[in-house]
Amino acid sequence: MTSPGAPAGGPLAGSGPLIDVHAHFFFADSGRAEWDALNRARFRAGARIGITMHVASILGSWGRWSPTYFASPADTTLGNDAMQAIASRHPDRVRWYVAVNPNDTGHALAEIDRRVAAGAIGVKLAAARRADDPLLDPIAERSGAGGLPILHHIWQHRRRHWPSQDASDGADLARLAARHPAVSFILAHIGGGGDYRHTFAAVRDVPNIYLDLSGSGVDRGMLDDACAAVGAHRLLWGADVTLETGLAKLWALEVIGLTSDELADVRWRNAERIFPRGAFSMEREPGTGNREPALDAARPHPEAGSFGSPFPLPGSP
Amino acid sequence: MIDLHTYIGPYPFRHLPHPEPGMLVSVLAREGVDAAWVGHLPSAFYRDPAPGNDDLLAALAPYAERLLPVPCIRPDWPAWERALAEVVDHGVPAIRAYPSQWGLGADDPGMRALAAACGEAGVALVLTARFEDLRQRHWMDAAPDLSAAAVRAVARRNTRTRIVVCAAGRATIEEVHWGLTPEERELVYWDISWIWGPPEDELALLFRTMGSRRFVYGSGWPLRLAQTPRANLALLPDDVGATALADVAAW
Numbered sequence: 001m002t003s004p005g006a007p008a009g010g011p012l013a014g015s016g017p018l019i020d021v022h023a024h025f026f027f028a029d030s031g032r033a034e035w036d037a038l039n040r041a042r043f044r045a046g047a048r049i050g051i052t053m054h055v056a057s058i059l060g061s062w063g064r065w066s067p068t069y070f071a072s073p074a075d076t077t078l079g080n081d082a083m084q085a086i087a088s089r090h091p092d093r094v095r096w097y098v099a100v101n102p103n104d105t106g107h108a109l110a111e112i113d114r115r116v117a118a119g120a121i122g123v124k125l126a127a128a129r130r131a132d133d134p135l136l137d138p139i140a141e142r143s144g145a146g147g148l149p150i151l152h153h154i155w156q157h158r159r160r161h162w163p164s165q166d167a168s169d170g171a172d173l174a175r176l177a178a179r180h181p182a183v184s185f186i187l188a189h190i191g192g193g194g195d196y197r198h199t200f201a202a203v204r205d206v207p208n209i210y211l212d213l214s215g216s217g218v219d220r221g222m223l224d225d226a227c228a229a230v231g232a233h234r235l236l237w238g239a240d241v242t243l244e245t246g247l248a249k250l251w252a253l254e255v256i257g258l259t260s261d262e263l264a265d266v267r268w269r270n271a272e273r274i275f276p277r278g279a280f281s282m283e284r285e286p287g288t289g290n291r292e293p294a295l296d297a298a299r300p301h302p303e304a305g306s307f308g309s310p311f312p313l314p315g316s317p
Numbered sequence: 318m319i320d321l322h323t324y325i326g327p328y329p330f331r332h333l334p335h336p337e338p339g340m341l342v343s344v345l346a347r348e349g350v351d352a353a354w355v356g357h358l359p360s361a362f363y364r365d366p367a368p369g370n371d372d373l374l375a376a377l378a379p380y381a382e383r384l385l386p387v388p389c390i391r392p393d394w395p396a397w398e399r400a401l402a403e404v405v406d407h408g409v410p411a412i413r414a415y416p417s418q419w420g421l422g423a424d425d426p427g428m429r430a431l432a433a434a435c436g437e438a439g440v441a442l443v444l445t446a447r448f449e450d451l452r453q454r455h456w457m458d459a460a461p462d463l464s465a466a467a468v469r470a471v472a473r474r475n476t477r478t479r480i481v482v483c484a485a486g487r488a489t490i491e492e493v494h495w496g497l498t499p500e501e502r503e504l505v506y507w508d509i510s511w512i513w514g515p516p517e518d519e520l521a522l523l524f525r526t527m528g529s530r531r532f533v534y535g536s537g538w539p540l541r542l543a544q545t546p547r548a549n550l551a552l553l554p555d556d557v558g559a560t561a562l563a564d565v566a567a568w
Contacts, residue, residue: 012551038516045515045552156453193452197331216513217450218542221334244514247548255347 011050013250017268019280020046020246021186022151022214022238023056025094027082031064039086045243046093049250052268053280057097057124057151058083069127069153069165073107076100080111084118095279097124097151102135112142121279122186126153131168132175140180149184149274151212152176156194170199174206184208184274189240191215191249196222200229207234210274213266214238218245224256232262236270318350319565320543321411321443322483322508322535324358325376326369328448330455333358336539338380344543345383350534352383354411354443358540360389361415361445370404387443389413392427401434410568411441411481415460416467423466432471436478441568444468446485446511448540465492472497472505479568483508483535487519494527502527506563508535514549521557529560 011018023042026035046054058079060071071079080098087094098115100108100123112123123143129135131152143150155167170187177185185208190196192215203209211226213235226235237253239246253263272280325338336358345353355377360369370388377384388404390397390412404412412435416428435442446463463485472480472493482493482505490507497505509532513519523532536543550558 012548037518041516041518041554044554048552159456193450195453217453218545219331219449220539220542221332224334241517242513243516244520244549244552245542245545247552248542248544251544251548252542 007048012048012247013050015050016264017052017280018050018237018250019053019055019268019271020051020214020239021055021236021271022188022212022240023054024241025056025058025083025086026062027058027079027086029064029078029082030058030062032062042243043090043093049243049247051093051239053093053095055095055097055122055271055275056083056086057099058086059099059124059126067164070103071099071101071126071128073101073104076104076107076111080115080120084115084120087119095119095121095275097122099124099126100139101126101128102133102139103128105135105138108139109142112139112146112148116146116148120148121275122148123150124153125150127155127165127167130166131172136176137179140176140183144180144183147276149186149210151186151188154188154192154199156190156192156196157198158194169194170202170209173209174203177203177206177209181208184210186210186212186236186274188212189215189238190226191217191219191222191245192240193217197225200225204229210234210236210270212236212238213249214240214242214246216240216242216245218248218252223249223252227256227258227262232258232265233270235266237266237268318534320345320348320350320353320536320538320546321481321533321565322445322510323353323538324356324540325373326358326360328358328540329362330449330458333539338376338384341538342380342383344538348536348543348547352385353538354387355384356387356413356443357389358448361413361418361448363389365394366391367400370400374404374407385410387411387413389415390431391415391419392431393419393421393425397431398434401431401438405438405440409440411435411443411479413443413445415445417460417463421467423464423470425470428467428471432475432478432480436475441479441481442471443481443483444471445483446489448484463489465489465496468493468505469496472501475501475504477504479504479506481506481508481533484511484537486511487513487523490523490527494531502531506531506533508533509546509549509562510535510537510541512549514552515554518554520549521554524553524557524560529557530563533563533565 026038059068060075060079066072066075083096087096098120158169357369357373360366366389373386377386390401
């Protein structure tokens with residue numbers, strides 16, 4: 001694997017394989033006028049860093065038609081359509097999670113089946129239901145049957161309710177992971193807010209939970225402590241929405257005492273181990289996965305009226 | 318290159334590995350940074366910061382070529398003017414103040430008096446927007462992030478004091494910058510330690526709209542990874558990638 005579009009001087013994070021297990025993209029219907037610039041910026045920065053594969057998800061319409069962390073079935077489908085379309089256009093550098101809302105169990109399971117057939121290699125759960133809720137069990141079972149890891153949005157030590165999400169923390173995810181020991185769970189963004197040391201204590205003895213290093217947080221000691229808690233074989237590199245902190249963490253990993261083998265584990269080998277066999281193979285071209293969705297991702301929202309919106313917009317008739 | 322946003326000493330709310338000046342010197346060498354302005358982290362939480370200033374000056378003395386002390390002056394403490402004069406006599410380039418930690422609001426006249434006194438003394442005033450992400454604060458850490466209003470209050474009608482604000486994000490920076498006159502803006506600088514890079518590209522946007530000379534290199538070490546500002550600059554889009562930060566060495 002090499003990074004497409006890497007700079008002439010070589011990638012900033014070195015030339016070895018590098019898998020970002022926590023990426024996101026945007027699309028025309030996601031309510032941000034600069035959606036295309038955001039996607040291009042991710043690819044531009046990814047090439048400079050040396051990211052060989054972005055494993056990404058889209059959470060509905062990112063809040064345009066339903067809340068990001070409580071996406072409606074129609075919105076979930078729309079986001080997955082867009083994600084599938086992006087992956088099909090960039091088979092050399094994009095893999096994807098199918099995002100689901102566990103409150104709509106039937107829809108979630110159908111989406112998993114349909115999207116995995118179309119090339120998805122993992123399942124993304126956000127914050128529509130607490131991780132230890134029994135409603136997540138059928139999704140974990142279906143993921144286990146397909147050998148799919150689950151990337152679960154996590155608030156590091158939830159001490160109270162936070163607005164706009166029904167956030168889970170490491171202890172919640174640990175209970176789900178204990179019920180499904182054959183499923184690999186990716187605990188999202190240890191740098192994404194909250195007390196990561198609580199997370200480390202909560203998941204240390206749960207071997208099927210992997211920590212993703214992404215998030216804007218770059219606390220000194222966080223990487224060292226993560227490594228000490230679960231070992232390099234359970235760390236996964238990722239960037240989420242701040243690629244500069246991702247690069248800083250890669251540079252920091254090089255100076256905290258990891259061996260070259262351990263660095264390779266964090267950069268890509270752990271990911272290769274927990275995702276389905278061949279998920280990152282360059283032979284996975286269109287036709288063998290990553291198929292274009294049947295519907296155009298830019299089509300009007302299924303709940304939309306003639307103005308393209310299911311809801312009256314401020315100032316609109 | 319000078320890192321304007323570093324500290325030594327422990328932090329009350331979590332363990333920091335090796336916050337010693339010797340380690341900072343090693344980190345600067347690794348990062349290719351020539352020198353650093355260094356504050357004393359515990360002083361931000363002392364009622365009377367004077368003992369912290371003594372500790373800072375003593376701790377940095379063996380590293381005088383690379384580590385420049387930035388003591389702490391609290392303008393609501395008796396005889397703060399004398400404390401300022403004493404640290405200025407040590408040749409410091411700047412002093413630090415923490416109005417949020419001291420409960421000094423945007424309308425507090427003490428901060429404006431301190432800013433004016435810094436200008437008189439020929440030293441810069443360094444403010445800190447936050448030490449940690451709001452989402453991870455210890456329950457005893459009740460100080461809010463430094464508000465844009467607090468920065469504007471110090472910066473308005475300021476005619477001679479350089480004000481450096483560390484660890485602010487795009488929203489605060491823009492709210493202050495465009496809330497000042499062109500002359501007032503010329504004296505306010507922002508460290509890049511907490512400004513988002515790609516894909517949001519907020520650092521690039523600020524360089525384009527405000528000019529890169531309004532920004533200084535800062536890391537937040539030992540609270541944050543020293544590699545972050547270097548990574549952020551390395552990932553700038555081509556149109557702003559070669560632009561220069563403020564020339565702090567010429568101050």
